Amino acid sequence: MSVAFWLIFAFLIAFSIQWLWSRRRFYAMIFKIPGPVGFPILGAALKLMPKEAILKTIHEHSERHGSLMFSWLGTYPFLVVTEPDIVRDILTSPDCVNKSLVYEAINNCTGKGLFGLEDPQWSIHRKHLNATFSQKVLLSFLPIFNEEANELLRTFDDKYECAEIITVLQSFALKTAIRTTMGYNCGGRSIDGDSNHKLLTNYQCLVENMTEMAFSPWLAKDFLRKLLRIYEPYQKAKADIQKFLRELINKKYVSDESDFQPHGPKVFVDHAILLMRKNIFSRQNVEDEVNVIVIGAFETTANTIGFALILLAMFPEYQQKVFEELLAIFPKRGEFEVTYENVRDMIYMDMVLNESMRIFTPVPLVARQNSKDLKLSNGITLPAGIQICINIFTMHRRKDIWGSRANIFNPDNFLPSNMELKHPYAFIPFTKGLRNCIGWRYGLILAKVVLAKMLRNYIFTTDFKYKDLEFIEAVVLKLEQVPVLKIRKREY
Numbered sequence: 233m234s235v236a237f238w239l240i241f242a243f244l245i246a247f248s249i250q251w252l253w254s255r256r257r258f259y260a261m262i263f264k265i266p267g268p269v270g271f272p273i274l275g276a277a278l279k280l281m282p283k284e285a286i287l288k289t290i291h292e293h294s295e296r297h298g299s300l301m302f303s304w305l306g307t308y309p310f311l312v313v314t315e316p317d318i319v320r321d322i323l324t325s326p327d328c329v330n331k332s333l334v335y336e337a338i339n340n341c342t343g344k345g346l347f348g349l350e351d352p353q354w355s356i357h358r359k360h361l362n363a364t365f366s367q368k369v370l371l372s373f374l375p376i377f378n379e380e381a382n383e384l385l386r387t388f389d390d391k392y393e394c395a396e397i398i399t400v401l402q403s404f405a406l407k408t409a410i411r412t413t414m415g416y417n418c419g420g421r422s423i424d425g426d427s428n429h430k431l432l433t434n435y436q437c438l439v440e441n442m443t444e445m446a447f448s449p450w451l452a453k454d455f456l457r458k459l460l461r462i463y464e465p466y467q468k469a470k471a472d473i474q475k476f477l478r479e480l481i482n483k484k485y486v487s488d489e490s491d492f493q494p495h496g497p498k499v500f501v502d503h504a505i506l507l508m509r510k511n512i513f514s515r516q517n518v519e520d521e522v523n524v525i526v527i528g529a530f531e532t533t534a535n536t537i538g539f540a541l542i543l544l545a546m547f548p549e550y551q552q553k554v555f556e557e558l559l560a561i562f563p564k565r566g567e568f569e570v571t572y573e574n575v576r577d578m579i580y581m582d583m584v585l586n587e588s589m590r591i592f593t594p595v596p597l598v599a600r601q602n603s604k605d606l607k608l609s610n611g612i613t614l615p616a617g618i619q620i621c622i623n624i625f626t627m628h629r630r631k632d633i634w635g636s637r638a639n640i641f642n643p644d645n646f647l648p649s650n651m652e653l654k655h656p657y658a659f660i661p662f663t664k665g666l667r668n669c670i671g672w673r674y675g676l677i678l679a680k681v682v683l684a685k686m687l688r689n690y691i692f693t694t695d696f697k698y699k700d701l702e703f704i705e706a707v708v709l710k711l712e713q714v715p716v717l718k719i720r721k722r723e724y
Contacts, residue, residue: 255309257615258309258615258617258618261302261309261311261614261615261618262302264302264612265300265301265302265311265612266297266298266300266301266302267293267297267301267302267303267312268293268297268301268303269303270303270304276303276304276305276310284704284712286447286704286705287596287597287625287703287704287705287709288703290312290597290621290623290625290626290705291623291625291626291629293312294312294314294623294626295626299313299314299315299318299630300312300313300314300315300318300610300612301313305334305619308333308619309617309618309619310618310619310620310621311614311618311619311620311621312621312623313620313621313622313623314622314623314626314627314630315610315627316627316633316655316656316657316658317609317610317655317657318608318609318610319622319627319657319660320609320655320656320657320664320665321606321608321609322600322602322606322620322622322665323600323622323657323660323663323664323665323666323667323668324665324666325602325606325666326351326666327602327603327604327606327616328600328601328602328603328606328620329350329351329354329355329600329603329666329667330350330351330354330600330601330603331347331348331350331599331600331601332599332600332601332619332620332621333601333619334446334447334599334619335347335348335446335599336348336445336452337442337443337444337445337446337452338442338446338707340442340445340452341438341439341441341442341445341470342438342442342520342523342524342527343516343519343520343523343524344520345357345517345520345521345522345523345524345525346358346361346521346524346525346670347524347528348524351603354667356512357513357517357521358667358670360503360507360512360513361500361503361504361521361670362670363503364498364499364500364503364504364670365670365671365673365674369498369499370673370674370677371572373412373674373677373678374570374571374572374677374681376408376411376412377408377570377677377678377681377682378569378570378681380404380407380408380411381404381570381681381682381685382567382685383404384400384401384404384682384685384686385567385685385686385689387400388686388689388690388719391719392718392719392720393716393717393718393719394716394717394719395714395716396714397538397541397542397714397715397717398534398535398538398711398714399432401534401535401537401538401682402432402436402530402531402534403428403429403432404534404682405529405530405531405533405534405537405678406428406431406432406435406526406530406534407428408529408530408533408678409525409526409529409530409533410431410526412499412500412529412674413499413500413501413522413525413526413529414477414480414481414484414499414500414501414522414526415484415499415501415502416480430472431472431473431476433469434469434470434472434473435469435473435526435527435530435531437465437466437469438466438469438470438473438527439527439531439706439707439708440706441462441466441469442707443705443706443707444462446707447705473523474519474523477519477522477523477526478519480501481501481505481518481519481522484501484502484505485505485508500521500522500525501518501522504517504518504521504522505518525671528669528671529671529674529675531708532594532595532675532708533674533675533678533679535592535594535708535709535710536585536588536589536592536594536675536679537678537679537682537683538714539588539589539591539592539709540584540585540588540679540683541683541686541692541717542694542696542714542715542717543584543587543588543591543592543641543698544584544687544692545692545693545694545715545717545718546641546694546696546697546698546715547641547698548693550584550641550643551687551691551692553580553643554580554581554584554683554687555687555688555722557578557579557580557581558578558581558684558687558688559688561574561577561578561684562574562684562688565688565689565722565724566689567685568685568688570680570681570684570685572677574684575677575680575681578680578684580643581680581683581684582646582680583643583644583645583646583647584643585676585679585680585683586643586645586646586659586661587641587642587643587645587646588641589661590628590634590645590659590661591628591629591639591641592703592709593624593625593628593661593709594661594662594708594709595624595663595707595708595709596623596624596625596703596705596709597621597622597623597624597625597705598621598622598624598663599619599620599621599622600619600620600622601617601618601619601620602614602616602617602618602620603616604616622660622663624660624661624663625703625705625709627658627660628658628659630658633654633655633658634658640698641698662675688722689721689722690719690720690721690722691719691720691721691722692717692718692719693717693718693720694715694716694717694718695716695718696713696715696716700713701715
C-alpha cells in the first residue's frame with residue numbers, strides 16, 4: 233500500500249483517539265447514571281422510532297431506570313430527568329438557559345424568537361417583551377376573550393356531537409391569538425372563515441413538519457425534503473404565514489387605520505414595533521417573535537381547553553361539580569360576560585385545569601443544554617454540553633409524588649391540603665424557573681373564560697374510555713385518537 237494511504241490511516245486513528253479523549257467525561261457518566269444501552273453512532277435513536285412511539289418509549293425507560301437516566305441520541309449525550317430536585321437545579325441555573333439542539337427544527341419553522349433564542353439575546357428579548365403579558369394588558373383582552381368565546385358557543389347550538397373538538401378549538405384560539413397579538417379585527421369582525429381556515433391549515437402543516445424535523449434532524453436538509461416530496465407543502469405554508477404576518481406588521485408600522493385599533497390597548501406587535509423603532513429589535517426580530525407568540529398562544533391553549541373537556545366528559549361527577557360552581561357565579565346560562573373577578577372565583581375550575589394539565593401535560597418533554605459544568609443537588613457534576621430532557625409527562629405521573637392512583641384524573645389532587653407538601657417543581661405545566669412560558673397567564677384566563685361558557689351551557693359526554701387514550705409527543709402533546717364528544721344543552 234502507498235505511503236499516502238498509511239498517512240491518511242494514521243491521521244484518522246489519531247483524530248478518532250483525540251475525539252474520544254475529548255469526550256471522556258461524557259463516557260464517564262455511563263458509570264454514574266443508569267440508562268438504556270445504545271448503538272455506536274446512532275445511540276438510542278432507533279428506540280425512538282417511529283416518532284409516535286417517542287413519548288411512550290421515554291416514559292417506559294424513565295420508569296425502568298429511575299428519575300435520572302443517561303443515554304445517547306446519535307453522538308450527543310442525553311440526560312432524562314423526572315426528579316423535582318434535579319429539575320429545579322436545571323431550570324434555575326443560568327448555565328441551562330439555552331434550549332437543546334433538538335429545537336433547531338422550531339427555529340427553522342418559526343424563526344428565532346423567544347422559544348429558540350440563545351442567551352444573551354434571549355434575556356434581552358424576554359426583558360423587553362415581559363410587559364406585553366402584564367396584568368393590565370391581560371385584563372384588556374377580556375372583552376375579546378368573551379366576544380370570541382360567545383361566537384364559539386354559537387357553533388355548538390345545532391351540534392349533538394363533535395368529532396374534532398381540538399380542531400374546532402384551534403380555529404377559535406387562532407382567531408383570538410391574532411386579535412390579541414396583532415390587534416387585527418377586520419373592522420369589528422374576526423378574521424373571516426376562509427382566511428382563518430387557510431391560516432390554521434398552514435400552521436398545522438408547520439407544526440407537523442416541525443415535529444418531524446425535531447426528532448429526525450436529517451429532514452431539516454432541503455435536498456432530503458425535496459427527495460421525499462415534502463419540501464413544497466412546508467415551504468408554501470411557511471411562506472404564506474410569513475406573508476400574512478408581514479402584511480399586518482407593515483400596516484401596523486405605517487398606518488393608524490381603525491381596523492388596527494392604534495389608540496386601543498397596546499398589544500404584542502405594538503411593543504415589538506416600538507422596540508424596532510428604538511433599534512433594539514430588527515425587522516426580522518419582530519416577524520419571528522410575532523410568529524412564535526401566535527403559534528404558542530393558539531396551539532397550547534386549544535389543547536388545554538380541549539383536553540379538559542374530554543376529561544370532564546369521561547368523568548361526569550367532576551363535570552357536575554364544575555357546573556355547580558359556575559351556577560353559583562352565573563345564575564343564568566347564555567352569553568354572559570366573564571369578568572376577572574369571576575375568573576378568580578372559579579376555584580374548582582382551577583383544580584380541574586391543573587389536574588388536566590398534570591395528566592395531559594401541554595408540552596410533555598422540555599429540553600435544555602448546559603453551557604458550563606453543572607453540579608446537581610445529588611452531588612453529580614454534569615460536564616458542559618449535555619442535552620438535558622425534562623420528562624414532565626412522567627414526573628406528573630410519579631406514584632411516589634401523586635399517590636397510587638397517579639395515572640387517574642382526580643381534581644382533588646390539587647386541594648390545598650394535598651399540595652402543601654408537594655415539591656414546588658413536581659408540577660410544572662408551563663415549566664418554571666428562568667425560562668418559563670411568557671404567556672402562561674394568558675392561556676389560563678382564556679381557558680377559564682371558554683370553559684365557563686361551554687360548561688354552563690352544555691353537558692359533554694363520551695363513550696370513549698379513559699384507559700384507551702394514547703398519547704403522542706409532537707413538541708406539544710397530542711392524542712392518537714381524539715374522542716367524539718356528545719353535546720346536550722342544559723335546561724337551566
